[in-house]
Amino acid sequence: MNSLIDKSILITGGTGSLGKALTKHILTEFPNIKRLVIFSRDEQKQFQMAQDYPQNRFPQIRYFIGDVRDKERLIRAMKGIDCVIHAAAMKHVPIAEYNPDECVKTNIHGAQNVIDACLETGVQRVVALSTDKACAPINLYxxxxxxxxxxxxAANNITGWNPIRFSVVRYGNVMGSNGSVIPFFIKKKKEGKLPITDVNMTRFNISLQGGVDMVMHALLNAWGGEIFIPKIPSYRIMDVAKAIGPNCEHLVIGIRPGEKVHEEMITPSDSFYTYDLGKYYTILPATHKWSIEDFVKAFNAKKVSEGFAYSSGDNTEWETVEGLRNLIRKHVDSKFEVDNNY
Structure with missing residues (x-):
């Protein structure tokens, strides 16, 4: 798929942070799309989003109330859709640990419902959003x-005559997304205390635009079955605390249930199927309908070394305290200021 001109796109979880960023990008870069459907279950968020993207100014956009747990609703929403971006999920680790069955219903059964609905309605491309927490997971999420x-x-194995392609994008914490650490710290800064889970904790860091770029790359370039992973910097949680509240008291509260000190996106076991594409890594499927040799030639892909791993704690690129401040001003809060006496 070389272009989205005259295509119809549906985003599950379209009222979330990434869904809104994708909406802005698509409407700006591809104004000639036929239709953009925002599929989510939160009517209040849809109402609020419609204030920014009203249908009288953006005739391509549609707001569709629905839950990925409801396969029939998905099928109705996907009639006439060419591309699906699956961003709907339960993503808060402690909430998932406390409500495991609800998380399974949305994240697993909902995923299968999206796959089935796409196969039944003539969708051509599907990109599903993953997370670094899916790599060697220790929590339910x-x-x-x-x-x-x-x-x-695996959905690529059951397409039969259907030319549909399914792919996945996996990345780390999105800077400034709902529920993430940076907005939380900015809010807590007013109290003069920042809760730290572990002083050695690290995380991958990606901007909303970086996440959008990955999704669009997969949407336009995937052959089917790839898991795309960005090359992005890490940050130390203590550097985030210093960047936001250098004069705040840092309270060590301990790791929450299901939380890692360092996140991973590629394990040594994945290295046998992992290729370097330049800007991204990709984990290729064990079974595929296309030639590995053709893929390598088309993308100038290079096989990583056996045993290669990609962890936030062993990264070669790191955010600095000052760099984090600048990123927060740019991507999270343009009014953000550090303490005057720092």
């Missing part, structure tokens, strides 16, 4: 997203 990744990759 990560385990459900790993299962989701497996379902989307």
């Amino acid at each position: 990560g385990a459900t997203k790993l299962a989701s990744d497996k379902l989307f990759v």
Whole structure:
């Protein structure tokens, strides 16, 4: 697929942080799309989003209330859709640990419903959003997203005559997304205390635009079955605390249930199927309909070394305290200021 001109796109979880960023990008870069459907279950968020993107100014856009747990609703929403971006998920680790069945219903059963609906309605391209927590998961959220990744990759094996392609994008914490650490710290800064789970904790860091770029790359370039992973910097949680509240008290509260000190996106076991594409890595499926040799030639892909791993704690690129401040001003809060006496 070389272009989205005259195509119809549906985003599940379209009222979330990434869904809104994708909406802005698509309407700006591809104003000639036929239709953009925002599919989500939160009517209040849809109402608020419609204030920014009203149909009288953006006639391509549609707001569709629905839940990925409801396969029939998905099928109705996907009639006439060419591309699906699956961003809907339960993503908060502690909430998933406390409500495991609800997380399974949305993240696993919902993923299969999206796959089935796409296969039944003539969708051509599907990109599912993953998370670094799906790599060697230790919490339920990560385990459900790993299962989701497996379902989307394997869906390419049951397409038959259908030319549809399923792929996955996996990345780390999105800077400034709902529920993430940076907005949380900015809010807590007013109290003069920042809760730190572990002083050694690290995380991958990607901007909303970086996430959008990855999704669009997969949408336009995937051959089917790839898991795309960006090359992005890490940050130390203590550097985030210093960047936001250098004069705040840092309270060590301990790791929450299901939380890692360092996140991973590629394990040594993945290295046998992992290729370097330049800007991204990709984990190729064990079974595929296309030639590995043709893929390598088309993308100038280079096989990583056996045992290669990609972890936020062993990264070669790191955000600095000052760099984090600048990124927060740019991507999270343009009014953000550090303490005057720092």
